[in-house]
Amino acid sequence: MARRLPPLNSMKAFEAASRRLSFTLAAEELHVTQAAISHQVKSLEEYLQTPLFVRYPRKLELTEPGEELMHKLSKCFDEMDAAISGLLQEHNRQSLKLRMGSAFAAKWMSPRLPEFSQQYPEIDLSFNYSQVIADFDTTDVDICITFGNGEWPGLEAYPIIHLDFFPVCSPAFLHRHGEITSPHQFADLPLLHDLDYYTWTQWLLQVGADGVNPRRGSILDDSNVLMQAAIDGQGVAMCSTALVSDHLAAGHLVRLFDETFVSRWAYHLAYPSKNANNPSIIAFRDWLLTHANLEI
Template sequence: MTRRLPPLNALRAFEAAGRHLSFTKAAEELTVTQAAISHQVKALEDHLDTDLFIRMPRHLELSKAGKILLPVVTKAFDRIGNSVAQLNRNLASSALTVRLAPSFTAKWLSPRLDDFRKQFPQVDLSLTLSNDPVDFRRQPIDLAVTYGKGNWRGVLAERLLAIDFFPVCSPGYLRTVENLAEVADLERCTLLHDTNRKSWADWLALAGADTVNADRGTIVDDTNVLIQAAIDGLGIALGSSLFVADHLAAGRLVRPFDTIMHSDYAYYIVTTKQHLKRPEVADFKAWLLSQSTMATLESQPR
């Protein structure tokens, strides 16, 4: 870690000066004298060992360094300012705050959410999308749906959806790769990977084709984008029922091989004992589980 921040008050003076392109106006905004801004900017320039402004008589410009720094600092301060301004509102709200894996939300949760809103109209849901791990001690989050192996410490994790893997590609791609009869023939295909290249290696081992090199192909970091790439005929991806069932049904994707890998990975409901005491958290969790039970009753097309 050891983040090395410049003097913060100097940053504030610089930010105002850069925004106004004027020390005098910045001084007005911060209700100090022009000399104060001049001092602070000078101090920041000394600290960074770069000029931030190009001083011309009666006219101020940002230097290249200033142009790089200004938007970053402005945005950072804006975010803090907004957060502070909304603090009281957020404190007052009793919203149920849920952090979700983006791909899961797009494919599974979104079409079901209306049902939750109908069943629990009084619950004010606030959703945030992120793959980051949740820290219930440092983030205002009541419950999360996270992709992983369920081996997190200090939290309650319950499996929501298991993920299985099998190869999929577009019918068009299948035609371009001639004689894709055996698993070993995958050697001639472009493999599309999700985040890390682990899954393909595992699947190939399961299918008895560990001679095929799994360290090739393209990495795409969002599951839905990965599947779209397969649909667009860029190669063969490892899909799971959750994400490809409708594409298989519509004929946009096909399964060149039958082997299904039952992986350790799944989408988990993650929360804490403490948070579960809030009835709306418990309700949402129960609702999620009820939805997943219904989902498994649907037949999955090959």
Template sequence: MPKRLPPLKPLRAFEAAARHLSFTQAAAELNVTQAAISHQIKQLEDALGAALFRRMNRALKLTEEGEAFLPAVSQALETVASAAERIRTPQKAGPLTVSVLPSFASTWLVPRLSRFRQREPEIDIRLSADYELADFDLDDIDVAIRWGKGDYPGLAAERFMTEELFPVCSPRLVLEGPHPLKTPADLKHHTLLHDDVLTDWRVWLLAAGVNDVDPDKGPSFNYSDLVLQAAIDGQGVALGRSSLAHDALARGQLVRPFGIALPGDYAYYFVCPSYAVQRPRIKAFRDWLFEEADRDRRQDEEIPRLGARDDEAPDA
């Protein structure tokens, strides 16, 4: 059987009055009248069957019962206040579990996480890399980075990065060998590398006006980071995605031999439950993510392009 609690509102009046040893100051702190404090103390004393204060001329003292009761009441009220404050203002420190596609994690997110740790050292990122979409109702996931068209019913979704598709290859293929890549037509002398998860070479070759290259021939990879690695190793020319190829282009491991680029069908979205958008850990990660995407966009303008100019037309 649960223990009987004394009336809760009078407990606050008792704690304030005992701390100040003054009904007047307690009333001012709690924004009530002195009569209200006196009434609540009387109510509490009746419920306990014991006097808590000795009322003296121009003075107020605790009885023995009051002195014994005060520490427990103070601690209990502080515990409740602290718990309520944690609910009202969730703490920033702690783990944050992020669901992300494996290729995006390995080529883009993980290389940047050291900057997030420097900025938010109290937040521990836990990556959950999977091609399956996270279910926020069932999985232990706080936020997700999704690649799609932004249709995520019941969730808050913000696009933070769009993509372009363009050929990428090792600098050696552009500058060396018997058939350097000078125009898109030169692709007929090179191996095409295929990324199974996006629109492949056929559409790009059509946009470039190249009709004598087999768009289906060449090795294929079911992970986007693998096709980029094959291109870095000089195994052929890949149709790269700007987001995933960015770092390798910036390091000079890959180059863009041609200026022709196609807009991607999908973009990257920051996704979380609507009720969690303003939680400190989630907001901190979201803000950092958007700043990193902006950094990439600025750097993209400085990455040199080798090979053909944008206005060069392929041989008819």
């Protein structure tokens, strides 16, 4: 390896002066004084121990080594510029990478996105599916939509949907196990959970079915999988309107009771505070807040 380079600024100054064949024009281009260029070029010539320019009173010409060096350095600085602006453009491109759970994407977001894309055709969206909140420092995710209390350090978060939880099952499940007329019947039925037991626990508490142990049954860890398991008759699932409404409408699932457990948590839209000025993020945020409208 062992590179040995002169001060980079001297090469930058030389390259500009050699391209423009004028210290004064180079100074203008680099937003410094002519004297600064003169110093830098002189410094480089001393480093290299060879003249790079022939100075005439009103004219500047390159020496042979100077001309050779100019071509090579121009190429290098062009490539650097390309690399840097490539990254800057990538950063400023009108595109957003969104992260959310797959069920939320499928059931709630997907049906609504055409409208966003119609309104903002210049903003490209891409997706990353996970119910875990993004680590914005180590991924290129721009916006995360996730379920939580909205208190994440360094992030700005906006609640978009509160969730109402209630038990559902398939008609086939009812046919096999008989009508479910009381919450106490859940003591003998298989329960299906999303991320944890929390929602079942709260719902049962709320309806006064303390005797039913909520910590039974499968944790599916994904809302889509949860709902599909219910549709397949594997048990009773604790679901929310936001995700389950179309299954109810289609008759794949049946709501068992009117009582709902409304969570203090909500689906939030979140992004790093430092990106709060990104126009694409602002556009998406504002559009989503309007359309979600804190619906249940």
